[in-house]
Amino acid sequence: MKYIKTRWNIPYYNMAFENYVMNNDDFKDDYxxxxxxSPSIIVGKHQNTIEEINSKYVKENDIIVARRNTGGGAVYHDEGNLNFSFITTKKEDENEIDFKKYTLPIINALKKLGVDAYLSGRNDILVDGKKISGNAQGLNKNKVLHHGTLMFNVDVESLVNSLNVSQMKIESKAIKSVKSRVLNIKDVLDIKMDIYQFKDFILDEIFSEMDMEEYRLTDKDYENIEKLVKDKYGTWEFNYGYSPKFSIKNKKKFESSGLIEVMLDVKSGIIEDIKISGDxxxxxxxxxxxxxxxxxNYREDDIKSLLETIKLDDYITNIKNEEFISLLFD
Known part of the structure; x- marks a missing residue:
């Protein structure tokens, strides 16, 4: 595995960089x-941005809004949040999301600091029942991208004010508020360190059993990443996207797959447009x-027949056919 030192504090660039490494055959190693x-909201690949953010607060506080390459929910970043990314070569049998594999080295490093961290639910790392890390993952033909947050000393007030958290999600987790569910790692450390010392410790632990080799980005790499930001990752179209005009809208929270919303435009009994979003x-x-x-046709039997010909789990991880049908027709 190689370490890449990046220089960007604007999320458009780091999202573009991940895409660049994932889709560039010149990057043959694990990284x-x-x-x-800087203060940012990073929305999941499939989310409806406008519904996830407090637009007034975001605008008043110059918070950047960016979309990432993976699913999951919206997260708040600032200078107190350390983000990590693993990009690895996909094994032959590695065709499903696996959070345990990639969070284990992070959890082990935290335990070395005396932080009793553990993986919980789909993709969260918790301490004493409170979230310190959210994780997301994506796969393409050849590689796996796993990235996550580490709340070291995040401005929790800004986190709470900048996000619109669905009441469905709050109720499903049996919590009173977002604020009551999160925890800064700094508050449970026995030793004093800043976020950069924390990063160095995590990095040293990851490479504790192997030599650390650094890959240095070239001028050509930087040029290509800059172009990706200009053409895609820094654009309104990518970060906010479109929502179709719709005649049918439904949203449900499923324990195994997450919060999913479907919007349909149905005319004369025909599905003319559909937008699926969620975490x-x-x-x-x-x-x-x-x-x-x-x-x-907007008919239950017709959609059931379609679903029998495909593997729905590839498009929405862990959802059952009958759950998806209920989204469209309940």
């Missing part, structure tokens, strides 16, 4: 890198599923 952002994960692109559904 890890860390980054710290779910996926192996394949959800817009492929949307394209398959467009043009079908």
């Amino acid at each position: 890890v890198f860390f980054y710290i952002h 779910y994960f996926s192996v394949k692109e959800t817009d492929e599923l949307e394209d398959m559904i467009k043009g079908f």
